[in-house]
Amino acid sequence: MLGRVRALQFRSRGATLRYDATGHGDPIVLVHGLSGSSRWWRHNVPALSGTHRVYVLDLAGYGQARRQRSLGVRAAADLIAAWLDHLDLRNVTLIGHSLGGHISMHVAARRPERVRVLVLACASGLLRDRLYRVALHLPRAVLTGRVTFVPRILADAARSGPLNLWRSTRDLLKDSVQDLLPGLTARTLVIWGGRDALVPPSLGRALAAAIPGARYEEIPRAGHVVMVDAPGEFNALVLDFLREGT
Template identity: 65%
Template sequence: MQMQTFQAAQATLHVQKTGDGPPVVLIHGLSGSSRWWRRNIPALSREHQVFVLDLVGYGRAWRQRALSVQAASQLIADWLETEDLSDVTLIGHSMGGHIALRAAALAPERVDRLVLACASGLLKTSPTRAALKLPHAMMVGRPSFVPRIMADALRAGPLNLWHGASDLLRDSVHDLLPQISARTLVIWGARDVLVPVALGRTLAAAIPGAEYHEIPRAGHVVMVDAPETFNRLVLSFMKESEAV
């Protein structure tokens, strides 16, 4: 896997690249990292060029202050422009889905498809109340993944996590959704306790033509809890939308 960085406005985006074919960009969520896609990259990279991001303040880019959702979206849109990427599929989890939505709105000529996995953007709560749900969320998800969650959260640090959570909870995408032109797939874990399935259904209903799928027994980190089903849904969606 090739490593590269993109610098703009004193922020550095870390990017890993593998595979060949139409571009797919993976965007992790709050407290996450590029490692959260380990169970998805092999399947996606068989027929696609996969770019895996570490957002500013997280993962390999942890030595920086995290950006707001809107600033991170602009950075990704600028990176797509610099790399001259087109016919892009943006796949975002949780806050990464929130960022992907805004990036797609900023660069509609480059983003052709969106996959939103348990995306934030409509959640209305406080950072404290959201944090109180984390133990339950980890119990619902894949137990073997808990050490990775904890390690990445520690690496990001409490300030980045607090500022990130506060910002995403202030930033609603409600008015943006009807304007999304990218073909969209919304995937939710039926047992998601952080971003309830009702919000997933509302999100999908507000985006023109969006598909919606719920995966039974999967929690918030749906691409880790049910990787085979997640990969199958994503690959099928991309293949079907390419044929349109």
């Protein structure tokens, strides 16, 4: 039987994906957002791994993979898709936060035969703004979330470095998922923080409306890092959605 494994890696075309895995059952894959890391899911993994095999990724340029150059949205999606093929993961629940949700939509479009469920948490796929304006929203986005999580946000951002953060932000603002949304076939749950100051809830509602059959859920007191601000509500929404699909 599979147990807990840590600090594994997968390389493809010169890029490295780092990941940990724990639990048993159909796979759940967690993809962090901009300036994030696998540590951002620590309040979610225990609940999700009770019934699933949970893979927690560190994108190139972040977390355990921080010594690399960050990839663009579509290159990161290509790497994750190749990793899914490498492990031959099927019946995947792909959960992405912010930039990770943006990437996850591309992965679901590339591997519909592998991704059965898609969970988008405050995903950036429809965000359109100038880079400096997004930067201006960052202090408010941090302060509307869980204050005790601020040191982790700052530490992971510092480890990633300003160049990786700039490259990733510039690329996500240039990339739109609008055209691929109607073709997504995975059962989709869209979860948003009602106090998200970085990616407004109006974009979450628009995202859910554009994906066939998608469900939209909003957690009123949560901010942008919704799975940290309200982990109990977030975990319950995900697990209930998964049970409904069995």
